[in-house]
Amino acid sequence: MNPDEMKKQAAIAAMEYVGTDGVVGVGTGSTVNYFIDQLATIKNKIEGAVSSSEASTERLKAHGIQVIDLNAAGELSVYVDGADEANHFLQLIKGGGGALTREKIIAAASKKFVCIADSSKLVDVLGEFPLPVEVLPMARSYVARELVKLGGTPMWRENFVTDNGNLILDVHHLQIMEPIKLERQINDIAGVVTVGLFAARAADVLLLGSSDGVQTILPK
Numbered sequence: 001m002n003p004d005e006m007k008k009q010a011a012i013a014a015m016e017y018v019g020t021d022g023v024v025g026v027g028t029g030s031t032v033n034y035f036i037d038q039l040a041t042i043k044n045k046i047e048g049a050v051s052s053s054e055a056s057t058e059r060l061k062a063h064g065i066q067v068i069d070l071n072a073a074g075e076l077s078v079y080v081d082g083a084d085e086a087n088h089f090l091q092l093i094k095g096g097g098g099a100l101t102r103e104k105i106i107a108a109a110s111k112k113f114v115c116i117a118d119s120s121k122l123v124d125v126l127g128e129f130p131l132p133v134e135v136l137p138m139a140r141s142y143v144a145r146e147l148v149k150l151g152g153t154p155m156w157r158e159n160f161v162t163d164n165g166n167l168i169l170d171v172h173h174l175q176i177m178e179p180i181k182l183e184r185q186i187n188d189i190a191g192v193v194t195v196g197l198f199a200a201r202a203a204d205v206l207l208l209g210s211s212d213g214v215q216t217i218l219p220k
Contacts, residue, residue, distance in 0.1 A: 004030075006118035006209030007082075011035040013207045013214040014080045017114045020045040023073045025106045026060065027081025028053040028099040031116050035080050036060055050076060052106050053099040054163050070109060079110035083117050083203070084129045084196075090115065090203040090219045091179045095132030095196030098162050104194050108201050115203035119210035122217070126179055130155070130170035132196035139191020140167050146189045147171050150182070166193055 011034035018024055018039070026036060026049045036056065039049065040063035048066035050073050051057040057067050070076075081103055085093040092115060094100050107113050131152070135143045144154040152171035160168055176182055179199035186195040206217040 001211045003118045003120065006211070007031040007116070008034045009209035009214050010116035010118065010207045011038055013216075014114050014116050015039075015042075017078050017080070017112065017205070018042070018046070019077055021047060022077050023047050023068055024049045025076045025079030025081075025110050026051050026056050027079070027103055027106070028056050028097050029082040031082035031118070032056065032080065033059060035116060036063065036065075039063070040065060050106055052081065052102040053097070055097075070106060076106070076110040078112045078114060079106050080114045080116060081107070083115050083121055083198075085123050085126050086115060086117060086121050086203070086206055087123060087126050087179070088217070088220050090206050090217070091126065092198040092203060093126050093129050093131055093196055094198055095134070095168070096129070098132070098157070098160060098168055100132055100196040101134050101162065101164055101194045104198065104201070107198060112205070113201070113203045115206045117206070117208055119208045119215070122206070122208060126176040126197075127174035130172045131174055131176070132157075133169045133171060133186060134162055134164070134166050134193040135169055136191045136193065137167050140169065143189055143191045144169055147186070150185060164193065
């Protein structure tokens with residue numbers, strides 16, 4: 001079974017967490033695209049979706065699913081999104097697609113965060129995947145210097161601008177032993193919008209597509 005089939009498996013399994021007559025939080029990325037396609041099969045049973053990116057918004061609208069502003073939606077019952085890495089505590093690295101800030105806001109505003117991924121994303125220690133940090137343009141060099149002090153090697157994601165008009169620094173060569181501590185340290189750097197560590201607000205359930213079917217993992 002190839003990774004795309006595993007992602008689709010996880011996306012289908014996530015539908016069990018979607019109630020009817022409500023608003024669903026929707027993330028961004030290749031795995032979430034499969035979830036959006038599944039969500040379209042019950043579009044007449046939900047009120048709509050809150051989207052974390054322009055790309056997801058376009059896909060939702062193409063399926064005829066109403067996209068609702070988070071300010072109007074209030075607290076969400078469920079948020080479904082992917083991850084670039086996940087540990088056994090369901091702490092995540094996200095932001096490979098550059099939508100980390102909106103994703104983090106929607107995750108914070110949701111009662112349940114369901115993470116969907118293929119089995120390759122589960123790791124013992126976060127950090128092999130470069131950690132994305134969204135920064136204000138004027139702060140790029142300053143923030144990069146501060147990230148070096150924390151032991152990382154930041155690389156500017158050139159020719160990329162987030163949906164919020166900001167830049168991304170991808171931080172290489174990290175072994176993240178204390179994810180919550182590092183998340184707070186990076187968020188405290190002036191000019192950082194947010195960091196792609198989802199540790200203080202981790203996922204509530206991780207659905208991993210694998211050659212043996214979908215594994216449901218709960219936090220340790």
